[in-house]
Amino acid sequence: MYFFQIRVLLGVLLLAGGLLGSPPVRALPRNYWNTNYDSLQRTLPQQPTDTARLRTLVQLLDITELSDAQRRQQALPLLDELLSLNQRLPLLNAQPYRHLRTGLGLWVQGGADARAMTELHRAITLFDQAHHPVPKLLIDLAPLYNRMHQSAARLTYFRRQLTYYRLHNYHENAAACYLVLGGSYRHLGDFNQAISCFLHAADLFRHFDRRLYANELMVAGSTYSEWGNHAKAIQYLQQADQLLRHYQLRGLQEVYILNALSRLHRQLGQPAQALRYAELALQAALHDPTNRPTYTAYALVLKSAVLLQQGQLAQAYPLLQRSQQLSDSLHMDISGRPGEFMLDEAWARYYVARQQYALAETHWRIALQKATTSQLNMLRPKLLQELIRFYDARRQPKQAQQYTRIYLTLTDSLVRTQGSFYVAQYEGERQEQAQQAQIARLQQARAVQELRLYHRNLLLGMAAGAVLLLAGLGAVLYWQLRLNRRTLAQLRTTQQQLVAAEKWAFVGEVSAGIAHELQNPLHFMKRFADVSTTMLEQMKQQNQHSQAPAGLEHDIMAGLKQNLQEISQHGTRASSIIRDMLAHSRAGTGPRHPTDLNALVAEQAQLAHQGLQAQDSAAQVSLTLDLAPELPLLALAPPDMGRALLNLLTNAFYAVQQRAQTAEPDYQPQVLVRTRQLGHTVEIRVRDNGLGMSEEVQQQVFQPFFTTKPAGEGTGLGLSLSHDIIEKGHGGRLQVESQPGEYTEFVVTLRA
Numbered sequence: 001m002y003f004f005q006i007r008v009l010l011g012v013l014l015l016a017g018g019l020l021g022s023p024p025v026r027a028l029p030r031n032y033w034n035t036n037y038d039s040l041q042r043t044l045p046q047q048p049t050d051t052a053r054l055r056t057l058v059q060l061l062d063i064t065e066l067s068d069a070q071r072r073q074q075a076l077p078l079l080d081e082l083l084s085l086n087q088r089l090p091l092l093n094a095q096p097y098r099h100l101r102t103g104l105g106l107w108v109q110g111g112a113d114a115r116a117m118t119e120l121h122r123a124i125t126l127f128d129q130a131h132h133p134v135p136k137l138l139i140d141l142a143p144l145y146n147r148m149h150q151s152a153a154r155l156t157y158f159r160r161q162l163t164y165y166r167l168h169n170y171h172e173n174a175a176a177c178y179l180v181l182g183g184s185y186r187h188l189g190d191f192n193q194a195i196s197c198f199l200h201a202a203d204l205f206r207h208f209d210r211r212l213y214a215n216e217l218m219v220a221g222s223t224y225s226e227w228g229n230h231a232k233a234i235q236y237l238q239q240a241d242q243l244l245r246h247y248q249l250r251g252l253q254e255v256y257i258l259n260a261l262s263r264l265h266r267q268l269g270q271p272a273q274a275l276r277y278a279e280l281a282l283q284a285a286l287h288d289p290t291n292r293p294t295y296t297a298y299a300l301v302l303k304s305a306v307l308l309q310q311g312q313l314a315q316a317y318p319l320l321q322r323s324q325q326l327s328d329s330l331h332m333d334i335s336g337r338p339g340e341f342m343l344d345e346a347w348a349r350y351y352v353a354r355q356q357y358a359l360a361e362t363h364w365r366i367a368l369q370k371a372t373t374s375q376l377n378m379l380r381p382k383l384l385q386e387l388i389r390f391y392d393a394r395r396q397p398k399q400a401q402q403y404t405r406i407y408l409t410l411t412d413s414l415v416r417t418q419g420s421f422y423v424a425q426y427e428g429e430r431q432e433q434a435q436q437a438q439i440a441r442l443q444q445a446r447a448v449q450e451l452r453l454y455h456r457n458l459l460l461g462m463a464a465g466a467v468l469l470l471a472g473l474g475a476v477l478y479w480q481l482r483l484n485r486r487t488l489a490q491l492r493t494t495q496q497q498l499v500a501a502e503k504w505a506f507v508g509e510v511s512a513g514i515a516h517e518l519q520n521p522l523h524f525m526k527r528f529a530d531v532s533t534t535m536l537e538q539m540k541q542q543n544q545h546s547q548a549p550a551g552l553e554h555d556i557m558a559g560l561k562q563n564l565q566e567i568s569q570h571g572t573r574a575s576s577i578i579r580d581m582l583a584h585s586r587a588g589t590g591p592r593h594p595t596d597l598n599a600l601v602a603e604q605a606q607l608a609h610q611g612l613q614a615q616d617s618a619a620q621v622s623l624t625l626d627l628a629p630e631l632p633l634l635a636l637a638p639p640d641m642g643r644a645l646l647n648l649l650t651n652a653f654y655a656v657q658q659r660a661q662t663a664e665p666d667y668q669p670q671v672l673v674r675t676r677q678l679g680h681t682v683e684i685r686v687r688d689n690g691l692g693m694s695e696e697v698q699q700q701v702f703q704p705f706f707t708t709k710p711a712g713e714g715t716g717l718g719l720s721l722s723h724d725i726i727e728k729g730h731g732g733r734l735q736v737e738s739q740p741g742e743y744t745e746f747v748v749t750l751r752a
Contacts, residue, residue: 033135033172033209037063037071050085054092057082061100062133066140067337070290072108079104091594096126100137113148117141121157128164128173135176135209142180146335151375155184175204179216182223187335189377191227195220214243215253222260222339225267226378233264254284255295256338262302271310278303297326298338301346308349320346334370340379344370348386357394364390380410532563594633595641597682597750598675601627604642605673608649612657619669621656626674631682632752640729644722648686648746649673651718654709655690655744677752684748693738701736726750 040060047053057078064075079101086094103119106112120141127134138161145154162177164170182197202216221236240257243249262277281302285295300323307316323343326332332341344367351360364387371379384407391400535556602625609623649671656669674685693701693708700706702723707716726732726748738744 032059033063034211035059035063037065050089051091054082054085054089057085058092061097063136065136066104066107067143068290072104075104076101076108093126093130096123096130096132099123099126107144113144117144117148120144124161128170131170133170133172135172135212138173138176139179142183143337146333146374149373149375151184151187155181158184171204172208175201175209175212178204179212182216182219186219186223186226186378187374187376189381191223191378195223195227198223210243210247211249211253214240214247214249215256217243218253218257218260222256222263225260225264230264230268237261237264250284251288252291252337255281255288255298258284259298259302259339262306266306266309271306274306274309275303278306293326293330294332294336295338297323297330297332297343298336298341300326301341301343305342305346305349308346308353311353313350313353316346316350320350333374334367334379335374335376340376342367345383345386348390352390357390361390377410381407384410529563529567532560535559535563592635592637595636595638597631597634597636597684598627600636600638600642601625601645601673601675601684604645605649605671608646608653611650612653616657619657619660621653621669621671624670624672626672628674628676631675631677634682634750634752636730636750640725644725644734645684645686645748647718647722648748652686652688652690652744652746655688655692657690659690680752682750682752684750685745686748687743687745689743692740692742692744693736694740698736698738702734 037060040056040063044053044056044060047056060078061075061082064071064078066072066075079097082097083094083101086092086097099119100123103116103123106116106119120137124134124137127137138158141157142154145151145157158177158180162174162181165174165177178197178201182194182201185191185194185197198216198220202213202220205213205216217236217240221233221240224230224236225233237257237260240253241261244253244257258277258281262274262281265271265273265277278299282296282299285292285299288295300319304316304319304323307313307319320343324347327341327343332343334341334344344363348360348363348367351357351363364383368380368383368387371383384403387403388400388407391397391403539556605623605625609621612619612621652671656671660667660669668689670689672685672687674687676683697708702719703716704720705716706720723734726734730750732748732750735747735749736744737747
């Protein structure tokens with residue numbers, strides 16, 4: 001059990017690549033869709049971290065069959081937990097899951113099917129945009145369409161989706177569309193198209209979902225049986241049965257195939273075999289804890305139909321009664337997941353056998369009405385034929401003619417071909433594809449054989465010369481190897497010396513910069529301290545003689561206060577220089593995680609603008625944000641990248657503020673911040689209409705300690721720090737474009 005849980009967890013980790021952090025992964029592991037739901041659900045409480053729990057929730061929702069009412073109820077708390085966890089982390093795009101939660105909630109509540117369908121459609125669209133396959137969700141839309149009696153809308157939607165998925169090679173979702181389209185064509189009575197779609201779906205499911213692969217072979221066989229080709233029906237049903245036993249698949253697939261085999265043997269006039277499979281279907285239903293009542297009702301109708309065919313009315317009656325009780329309590333429809341539920345047809349045959357014709361007529365009409373309401377055209381002709389025979393046997397020509405006209409109208413509108421000697425269109429395509437593939441393999445094998453013979457002869461001719469060359473090459477290579485080893489040793493020694501020299505050069509450069517920058521504030525601090533000492537001495541002498549002029553002591557105290565303020569300011573500047581130097585040495589070392597760049601840019605722009613307002617409340621600078629929508633999440637260190645962007649924005653506000661002091665009256669200070677995606681890169685532009693820069697300044701602007709600000713207003717490390725964070729810390733690029741007196745624009749380029 002522990003080993004199985006480890007395998008499940010590994011599958012989950014591979015799954016979540018498309019939604020968690022890294023780019024989407026289209027090649028899913030083969031066993032991903034074959035994971036057992038109950039086993040995976042039991043591993044959920046055992047996940048050690050929130051990240052692992054989130055990934056497990058993603059996979060649980062991917063494999064949940066929402067067409068099952070109990071599974072729909074279980075999915076709601078899973079979705080709530082996923083959205084809550086992701087809000088704390090966050091690691092995935094939550095939008096499709098929000099729409100899925102809303103649509104599923106409406107579906108569970110009932111009464112708002114149209115709104116539920118709209119939300120589920122939106123969720124599928126967002127999953128498609130994220131390249132995340134959701135075949136189970138697509139399949140589970142079919143019963144919701146059926147409940148809304150929108151067969152035409154269902155056909156149109158899945159045709160359109162299939163075209164999209166085939167164009168983009170989304171094989172998982174294409175398989176789901178083929179499955180639903182096959183059911184739609186079968187309901188319309190177009191068995192040719194239905195079987196073609198079922199076989200298309202089987203060929204695709206075969207590569208990633210063995211349960212649905214077996215399911216589509218079963219449905220193809222069952223549909224062949226309805227079409228009248230019993231040989232093909234047996235072929236596909238036997239293939240599906242072998243798969244079920246090989247993979248030990250239980251539940252719906254087991255019940256469906258047993259029902260199909262029982263109906264087939266009943267059609268072939270083999271009641272013993274039909275009764276055996278009906279009994280097996282009843283046993284399988286009793287062993288299914290989730291859908292036991294539904295599957296039992298199907299199996300009871302199936303067994304009673306066989307008994308009625310054998311004329312055993314007394315044995316069939318209690319089975320029909322029990323099935324009717326289950327149907328009434330569960331509100332079962334004529335069409336469900338295990339197939340068609342023909343309880344009314346069985347009652348009609350029972351009452352005909354008992355010669356209770358009024359009750360038989362009622363049940364025939366109810367069965368026809370249910371098939372018509374559900375738009376099951378494959379059942380309507382059969383039921384109309386039964387009614388026509390019933391009225392003809394009762395010598396009621398008026399009713400027989402009425403239903404005959406309905407039957408002829410219906411058969412004229414159905415485009416289908418019946419007969420045991422016909423096969424589906426795709427069946428022939430599959431055979432032709434197999435033959436073409438075999439011919440191609442034979443041709444390829446022949447070409448490879450001829451090529452091998454040619455190469456063998458060529459190699460034999462060249463072998464003699466090669467042997468002669470090898471001896472000489474061996475001596476040359478040995479000499480060259482010794483030379484290369486000596487050269488490599490010299491290069492390593494030189495490299496170590498260069499690294500050491502570079503480190504000491506950097507230490508010298510930083511030390512010189514710190515000494516230069518700290519010299520001025522320390523000089524000012526010493527000068528103001530000396531002046532303060534002298535003033536205190538003068539005050540002491542004046543107090544001794546007590547002949548100081550009035551107000552002189554007050555002036556001296558005011559001077560002392562001003563000197564102390566100057567000392568504090570220069571001390572603060574020295575601290576700022578040291579802090580910037582430390583930040584410069586740590587640039588780009590923070591942890592990275594997926595970040596919303598637009599939110600980070602907007603936040604830093606507001607901080608810079610608020611800083612300007614705090615310094616000068618009268619400053620009127622226009623800040624414009626032009627942020628491209630739907631930018632991808634970027635792997636960034638937000639504190640470091642935020643510091644770099646804040647430096648660029650602060651410089652922009654400073655530039656326009658300086659120009660405003662000397663500019664013409666109609667000058668409007670403006671700062672524009674723009675983001676956009678260019679292929680595989682994202683670009684950030686910070687533009688101001690301030691003083692601009694000369695060509696000489698642009699060449700030095702990113703060098704440490706270079707500044708054009710007056711003494712005491714800048715350390716010259718801001719742009720250098722931004723340059724290192726963007727280029728060294730994030731592998732991006734920082735450039736400047738400027739015209740003196742016109743504008744300055746910093747351009748940041750990052751990999752998407």
